[in-house]
Amino acid sequence: DAGVIQSPRHEVTEMGQEVTLRCKPISGHDYLFWYRQTMMRGLELLIYFNNNVPIDDSGMPEDRFSAKMPNASFSTLKIQPSEPRDSAVYFCASSLRGTSSGNTIYFGEGSWLTVV
């Protein structure tokens, strides 16, 4: 199995630019999660989807952030306009049947974003 695939692995962009992060979950997984990791705040859940439908977006920091999942094999996280405080590692993760019964979630290798 290929695992969760994220792109780009590294992105450096200027403040004000649009950033799009991409994720391909593990085939057959019906849950997809977007997390953000920083030194100050640790690992934060931004949003998660079940069967391509957003279930909980309460962790999305503000309107500059948006996420979509047009089909079962692809999701995007967009930041527009980007700001230096958005610099972080963004992880996508997926799972089969969610985590409420102790199911495992599988993480991608992350997208390292730097906004200058």
Added chain:
Amino acid sequence: GNSVTQMEGPVTLSEEAFLTINCTYTATGYPSLFWYVQYPGEGLQLLLKATKADDKGSNKGFEATYRKETTSFHLEKGSVQVSDSAVYFCALSVRRDDKIIFGKGTRLHILP
């Protein structure tokens, strides 16, 4: 609300030392508990888990026991190796809520 508290790092040990990383939780209902590990430059991966009280999860020499009475899930290993250097995350999920709540992570350095 649901939350996880784990000891702050970094933790620095010599090779073959005994390791304990403390983790306590607050949760409504009966959570499942996890330890995830993150090696440098990589995503998190599951190390072990326990889904009910008194269960013991184990993997790669690491162990953790689900203690409902103390709301704890401490990670232990009897003899650490340099290759165990990583960041360790304690986490929980509760029934009817399909998301995992992570602690802030504990960075572990093992010296040869």
